[in-house]
Amino acid sequence: MNTILEQKFSVPxxxxxxxxEDLFDPTNRIFVEVLKGDRIPKVLFVIDSGVADTHPTLISQIKSYAQAHSNSFILATEPMIVTGGEACKNDETxxxxxxxxxxxxxxxxxxxxAVIGGGAVLDMVGFxxxxxxxxxxxxxxPTTxxxxxxxxxxxxxxxxxxxxKNYLGTFTPPVAVLNDFNFLKTLDDRDWRAGISEAIKVALIKDLSFFEWLESKAEALARREMExxxxxxxxxxxxxxxxxxxxxxxxxxxxxxxxxGHWAAHKLEKLSDFRIRHGEAVAIGIALDSAYSFLQGRIGEEDLIRIIRTMKTLGFDLFAPELKGENLIQGLKEFQEHLGGQLTIMLLEKLGKGVEVHEMDSDLIYKSVELLHSIQENSSLIPS
Amino acid sequence: MNTILEQKFSVPxxxxxxxxEDLFDPTNRIFVEVLKGDRIPKVLFVIDSGVADTHPTLISQIKSYAQAHSNSFILATEPMIVTGGEACKNDETxxxxxxxxxxxxxxxxxxxxAVIGGGAVLDMVGFxxxxxxxxxxxxxxPTTxxxxxxxxxxxxxxxxxxxxKNYLGTFTPPVAVLNDFNFLKTLDDRDWRAGISEAIKVALIKDLSFFEWLESKAEALARREMExxxxxxxxxxxxxxxxxxxxxxxxxxxxxxxxxGHWAAHKLEKLSDFRIRHGEAVAIGIALDSAYSFLQGRIGEEDLIRIIRTMKTLGFDLFAPELKGENLIQGLKEFQEHLGGQLTIMLLEKLGKGVEVHEMDSDLIYKSVELLHSIQENSSLIPS
Structure with a gap:
């Protein structure tokens, strides 16, 4: 005779x-206001080497901030510096x-x-x-x-x-995310641009008005306007x-x-040995899956042109030699395995609306690659 | 000007x-009924070496079960055997x-x-x-x-x-827990007994009637009665x-x-190089913190006698040489660090009701150790 107890709860x-801006200006209380507890807590700072290099006074700012707020927290030790970029996720030491x-x-x-850095360092330290x-x-x-x-x-x-990529990890919410816009000013042009692809991604599948806004601001963003x-x-x-x-x-x-756009993006990063950065790979992945959506007749030529033109205006390369060959397709299988279960890929139904599909046609993927290649070669947007 | 977005959600x-009983009897559908999804899933079995040794037909039972239920799941590969006992948590390979x-x-x-084994193997494979x-x-x-x-x-x-102990880990609920009572029959006497201390623990701090029931069944449990x-x-x-x-x-x-009872238990396990098993250490930890509660005047002598007598009847040793010396007290600090924040220790207010305290007196801990020692030496329950 079996007994079954049901366990059920929610975790909030x-x-x-x-x-x-100026997160570590002693008058900015945002950092100390997110700290909680019945005692003065220790904080271990971990800083991306790229950020520490570009902001040579950051560590002394943090120390002054800690001194000014010694009633709210104490530094556990000297801030640690860790290698920035994808390399920090590949080296398990x-x-x-x-x-x-x-x-x-x-x-x-x-x-x-408290971890200060780009996405890779946030991922690694977060784990x-x-x-x-x-x-x-x-x-x-985050600094990018x-x-x-x-x-x-x-x-x-x-x-x-x-x-x-991301084989080991957890789902663990942070206790706070503190974005200081000042960190963006010192980004190189590639990193300034790269992240915008994630906004284009979410706009294209969810919000036409946001895509149109991005389209209208592409030149200003390319000129590095802050607003x-x-x-x-x-x-x-x-x-x-x-x-x-x-x-x-x-x-x-x-x-x-x-x-x-992410199944191809993940694979491109690896195939290029991370020469192509994540945001750059996402831009190519978006272009590829938009081209595929076009070739499948889901979106029109004018839609595809608008997508390509916006990303070109921002300065993205929308083709990479790694797109050619058999290896790219392997990315579909790895994407499925990483998510688990059935293959689920997002395509475009129209601008501002995504649609999920459960298979992709290899030939049509190759044709989409060819289309991106010819756009690149002819520097016209869509060949006739 | 700062912008603050509040993120809020619950995860159910x-x-x-x-x-x-007979979990892998092909007619027992409990295992297949917990599997979910839109395809036939793969299952990787990982088995505690101790269990595999005591149940030499287990692997062939699992294979027959998988064959009988090939519509519900497939074996990913041969069941893996991993070293059982605390050793598997110490060796990160x-x-x-x-x-x-x-x-x-x-x-x-x-x-x-699907992991089959004692608590240590479940912990390690679960991680x-x-x-x-x-x-x-x-x-x-679980098999213990x-x-x-x-x-x-x-x-x-x-x-x-x-x-x-447990330095690395996560909070991650399982998708199912399947207890097969048959595994208990082959436990050695130490493991049969050891786990009962966790029931005594929860009874003593939460439920007098359960403690009294355990008290009344101590002899039957010591005789290995299954019911x-x-x-x-x-x-x-x-x-x-x-x-x-x-x-x-x-x-x-x-x-x-x-x-x-757990602050001392964790330390005793380590001080004894895991010669003392977790449940055995918990029994000693319970005896120690009960003695402490008695010496603080929280519970009466008769209460302490009932606790000690119940655990003695079950066959527990309630003293270990590792209790002596400075090292034990170190366990308080490690317990606090592991939980984080303020030291919080559970003592007894009365039988069936715990009370949280935030400090412990070293001298009184040593006196509690002496009390347990003299109970052991004199084999009388409480010395006059």
Whole structure:
């Protein structure tokens, strides 16, 4: 005779996503206001080497800030510097070093790790935080367009393994995300541009008016105007947040409607040995799946032209030699395996509206690649 | 000017905890009924070496079961055998092997890992499952009293690191817990007994009537009668489940009222190099904190006698040489660091009711140790 007990509960999560400037100016209280608890907590700062190099006074600013707010938190130790970029997710000794620091400096579950950097460093340090003591409180301080408008507002962390991107990771919400726009000013042109592709992605599948706004601001963004950059980041971050909160935050199901353009993007990053950065690969992935949607008759030629033109105006390359050959298609299988379950790919039904499909035709993928190639070669938008 | 967006959502969890016999008899449908999805899923079985040794036909039973239910699931590969006991949490190559198996055999997030074993193996394999692809579906099949009545119904997994127990881990609920009482028949006497301490723990701090029931069944349990064993497991599992669902499943706060007796238990395990098993250490930890509660005047002598007598009747040793010396006290600090925040220790207000305190007196701890020692030496229950 069997006995069955049903276990059922919900776990509530709540965190602020803040947009500010001069985060570590002693008069800016945003950082200290997100700290909680019945004692003065320790904070371990971990900083992306790329950010530390471009902002040589950052560490001293943090120390002055800590001194000015010694009633609110204490530095666990000197801020740690970790290698920036995708490399930090491929070398597992790096996340081990962060885990070891939590051990050496007594960072417990009511202490904080504050990580400052691009998406890769946020992912890697977030993973270390998530598994140490079953989860140390994480404050994400993203410094790139891509992390501010997309990845850092979400609930994921990861490192790479077995040559597969994000193979190891967890779904663990941060306790706060603090975006300081000043970090964007020192980005190189590639990183300034790259992250905008994630906003185009979410606009194309969810919000025509946002796409049209991006279309109209493409030149200003390419000229590195700050105002449209801020506006687009907040709007994109909000759309990503709403998507996460609205449906299936920890992705128990198969649906992943925000992953437009991502199956090819993940594969391109790897095939190019990460020469192509994530946001750049997403731009190519969007172009590819838009071309595919066009060749399938889902969207019109004029729609495709608008998508291509907007990304070209922003300065994106929309073709890479890695698109050619058999290897790209392999990305579909890896994408399916990573998500689990049935293959689910987002295509465009029209501008501002995505549609999920469960198979892709290899020949049509090759034709889409050819189309992107000829656009690149002829520098006309769509060949006749 | 700052902009603040508030992110807020709840993640629902729901899983059955089943009690059965002959789980892999082809007519028993419990296993296949917990599988979900729109395709026939792969299942990777991972088995505790201790269980595989004691149940030499288990693997062939699983294969026959899979054959009989080939419409419901397929075996990803041959069942993997992993070292049982705490050793598997200390050697990190072992969890790496499980992670690697998910890679080699294409175990995605809609596939399953079914782990059969004692609490340590469930912890280790659960950790590997939780971080691979950000969480592969886990079916726990606990084979010991301790894991059936306590740890396996919960939401935690872990491995040890830096000489600290459970340093790495996550809060990740399983998709099902399947308890087969038949596994208990082959346990050695130590493991049959050890897990009962977790039921005594939860009874002492939450439910006098359950303690009195355990008191009355102590002799029958010591004689290895199966019926009271089953009854106590279901009741203890239910209490642990209710506690988790009722309050703070992922332990964001400081309160951990089910950890009665555990600060000393964790330390004793390590100080004895895991010669003392977890349930045995918990029995000593309960005796110690009960003695402390008595010496503080919280419970009476008769209460302490009943606690000691019940555990003695079950066959527990309530003293270990590792209790002596300075090292034990260090366990308080490690316990605090592991939980994070303020030190929070559960003591007894009376039989069936715990009380949280935030400090412990070293001298009184030493006196409690002396009391346990003299009880052991004189084999009288409480010296005059």
């Amino acid at each position: 999560f709540h965190y602020p996503v803040c947009f500010t 790096l996340y081990h070093k962060v885990v070891e620091a939590t051990h050496l400096f007594g960072i417990d579950r009511h202490s904080y790790i 270390a935080a998530a598994i140490s003591h079953r989860g140390i409180r994480l404050i994400r301080i 367009v891509l992390s501010q408008n997309d990845s850092a507002v979400g609930v994921k962390n990861s490192i790479n393994a077995f040559g597969k 449209p950059m801020k506006v687009h980041i907040i709007r994109s971050a909000k759309m990503h947040m709403d998507h996460i909160a609205g449906k299936d935050p920890f992705e128990f199901g198969s649906s992943r409607p925000l992953d437009f | 969890f729901h899983y059955p905890v089943c009690f059965t 072992l969890y790496h092997k499980v992670v690697e198996a998910t890679h080699l055999f294409g175990i995605d997030r809609h596939s399953y890992i 590997a499952a939780a971080i691979s692809h950000r969480g592969i579906r886990l079916i726990r099949i 009293v301790l894991s059936q009545n306590d740890s396996a119904v919960g939401v935690k997994n872990s491995i040890n690191a830096f000489g600290k 009271p064993m089953k009854v106590h497991i279901i009741r203890s599992a239910k209490m642990h489940m209710d506690h988790i669902a009722g309050k703070d499943p992922f332990e964001f706060g400081s309160s951990r009222p089910l950890d009665f």
